[in-house]
Amino acid sequence: MSHDLVVLGTAAASIGFFHTLLGPDHYLPFIAMSRSGEWSLRKTALITVLCGAGHVLSSVVLGLIGISFGFAVSRLQIVESFRGSLATWVLIAFGLVYFIWGMKRALRNRAHTHLHEHGCRTSHGHTHDHNKEHVHVHKTDGNKSMTPWVLFIIFILGPCEPLIPLLMYPAAKSSFFDLWLVTSIFGLITIMTMLGIVMSSYFGISIIPTAKLERYTHAIAGAIISLCGISILLFGL
Incomplete structure (x- = not known):
């Protein structure tokens, strides 16, 4: 293994890790949606891995096209x-659409009082909400079932900015094996970092009491998803 390949491989691992860690859009959407959608651990992990793979592969395909046809890096x-x-x-x-839908759902399910009158001209009231009573209805809500697909499409659209100019093009100058190895290292580290953060947060949030915020989880x-996008616009994360 050449010295240049070792340097590129190390750079791929480092860039993949820090690029993911410093980009909250790589993991916060999954953390937020797994909580609000009550995803299982398996479903959360699967969606995270699939979206991460789509995120990396979309840039890999574009990079391979550019290398094959000799396009300049600037064009890509x-x-x-x-x-x-x-x-x-x-x-x-x-994020905004989901926030609005979530607020409407929360307000619709807020606690309210019913008065009951009896024949002896007495009445009493009781307060309750419908968060738990109507769970069977909301489980099949189209917004939830479409969420993983929406996230997948967003992650396919989202590029891995450093992959093509910093890793793929330099590696391609040596050999196809170098290109494959460097790209694989970057992709694997990126997905593993995403999965590690999401899984850690999944278990961490599960032990935090959030009963009072239950109806506002959506x-x-x-809001978290939308703020992730805004942070990208403002700070380039």
Whole structure:
């Protein structure tokens, strides 16, 4: 193994890790949606891995096309920039729509009082909400079933910015094996980092008492997702 390949492999692992860690959009949407959608551990892990794979592979395919046809890196970066902007706005829009839907659902299910009158001219009231009573209805809600697909599409649109210019093109100058190895290292580290953060948060949040916020979980998830997109626009995360 050449010295250049060792350097590129190390760079791929480091960039993959820090690129994911410093980009909250790589994991916060899954943490938020797994909580609000009451996803199982298996479902959360599966969706995270699939979205991570789609995120990496979309840039890999674009990079391979560029390398095969001899396109300049600058031309591919224009495409990646457009994809990034599109994914960001879709993320913000999805978060806002989900937030609005979540708030409507929370307000509809807020605690309220019913008065009951009896024949002896007495009455009494009791307060309750419908969060638990109507769970069987909301489990089949279309918003929930479509959420994984929406996230998957967003992550396919979202580019891995450093992959093509910093890793794929330099590796391709040596051999196809170098290109494959460097790309695989970057992709594997990226997905493992996403999965590690999401799984840690999944178990961490499960031990935090959130009963009082239960009916706002969808709205909170939407706000978090939208804020992830806004942070990308403002800070380039």
